[in-house]
Amino acid sequence: MNLRNLLVPLGAIGLIVFGFFAYGWAGVAAVAGGLVMWALLHFTRLMKVMDKAAKRPIGYVGSAVMLNARLSPGVNLMHVVAMTQSLGEQLSAQDAQPEVYRWTDGTQSHVTCEFHQGKLVKWALVRPEPDEATPPQGA
Template identity: 35%
Template sequence: MNRLAGILLALAAIVAGSVFFGWKGAILGLSCVVFFLLLQFSQLMRVMRTAQNAPLGHVASAVMLHSKLHAGMKLLDLIRMCGSLGVKVDPNTYRWTDAGGDAVDVVLDRSLVTHWTLIRAADAQAHTADPSDTPAA
């Protein structure tokens, strides 16, 4: 939900409660807003607790992660899907790697996935040059 929309809904709940039920309604509206914020905080802590127990930047399958990603996905949903926090590669880019060496680089903008790249282990090894293959001068 948009942050501005959330703030407007919270204010509308408090104002509507006070208009219809007086000060008791304002307290009820405020209680509903606080309850919603506590639910959001609880959800965040649950995801962070599961990510705490996993190695940093590790995912079960980078190819499956690549197939499940979509633009506009929230960071919280991404961490829940991966089960771990990503390794920071660039200021807005995070990397998750699987046991086979495949990796996914995810670019975030304001905590939303904008685009991502699958890096295969075979492609990464092909790009590295072997010093013994260079001809002698």
Template identity: 40%
Template sequence: MNRDATLSWVLGVVAVAVGYVQWGWQGVVLATTLVVFWLLLQFSRALRTMRDAAAAPIGSVASAVMLHSKLRPGMRLPQVLRLTASLGRPVSTEPEAFEWGDASGAKVRTEWLDGRLVRWDLVRPAETAEPSSAQVPPA
């Protein structure tokens, strides 16, 4: 279990204990109700994020450059899904990698370890227009 989950469980147990000490069994009921309400809020938020991301085309983002600038190490997938508003296109499973691209052809490839963002790269489309030597005036 990671540190955030452990802290959440400890806070829930502390809330129940404080409720019991202060108000007896009514305090336990109140603390349990508050913990369940908090869990429902988190679940609702996760479902809303997934619903919004599933409605968009897979692997598309408005601007790959802007996405690249907003990514930070340690971000969780739901945080990245809120930024992209779409599900990523799976690239590989080992390491777990997803990709988002924009209309210009630029792509952001992300790598994940234990549900956290560890690495990302911006890949821009290759420039195809090379200057021709016939267009250069003689010196």
């Protein structure tokens, strides 16, 4: 079980109790208002990320190399979706752990990310081999 699933509700209840003992019902109202504002800020951010991701193809990223450089272990899936502005192409089975997603760019380079419990565990960048028949773009 994720400890955060237990600590966040207990922290909210603790803040409400503290507000009641410190300022009475006005303290409960102030703390409850602050908690609602916090929840609305997170909900708004989630909706903005999903709105941007809905406007792009699934599994597409502008540059797989830049995405690879910006990733770090422990980043959650929503943060990666916000960076790519696109939902990843799911390679793993639905609701299976670990979750595996892929983002591909226009040069067919792709980053495959593995998430365990919603947190990035590992990722790999794959770049296609250059074709000898195709001249370099600078030539």
